[in-house]
């Protein structure tokens with residue numbers, strides 16, 4: 001454990017994590033270029049980028065529980081980068097959908113969002129993620145003030161719920177919920193851990209305003 005903690009605090013750890021987080025993209029680009037994405041590459045790309053958005057959402061929400069449980073403060077250094085990778089993969093997911101399914105036709109996209117509830121739910125998650133990505137920099141935190149920034153970033157709870165609903169709705173047609181259940185349990189456990197921690201802190205410090213109880217802290 002001490003070795004892992006030392007490595008995580010190392011100067012090279014951030015660039016390494018950055019490169020590892022890009023591997024899914026590299027794998028998809030190579031797969032597309034070498035025609036190895038199956039019979040329907042467009043569908044494959046839309047689904048794979050959706051999966052990676054959800055995986056990075058789980059990862060970013062796992063940082064704080066892991067940091068606290070393993071007493072490894074160095075983990076906090078990776079939270080912002082992982083959060084921005086959630087946004088990076090959802091932008092790719094949205095771009096693949098807009099390109100391969102909708103031919104970049106804004107009218108078609110608007111009609112589809114209004115017509116298919118699972119698309120509306122995914123799009124709502126994307127809309128909520130946008131201000132979080134835009135305010136993840138030190139200057140934005142300073143401009144907003146810590147408390148307002150913390151309140152804004154609580155939207156990550158709604159984003160997690162919408163992401164699961166989006167996935168559930170998409171799979172409902174096929175009656176195939178096994179993978180959805182895995183992600184729902186993981187995200188439920190990560191958010192549940194925060195709730196338990198919040199109520200424990202409240203019990204110990206009843207007068208606390210809740211400051212420092214960031215969902216992503």
Ligand code: HEM
Nearest residue numbers: 046047050051053054090094097119122123125126163167
């Ligand atoms: C935080 C936001 C989002 C997350 C976490 C997410 C996640 C997912 C996941 C996990 C899948 C299923 C992949 C699979 O079957 O393996 C999926 C499918 C899909 N998503 Fe999203 N998504 C998000 C936002 C969006 C947005 C903004 C759009 C478009 C406006 C969108 C459109 C789609 C489409 C078209 C599919 C594939 C449906 C099909 O193949 O039948 N998603 N998404």
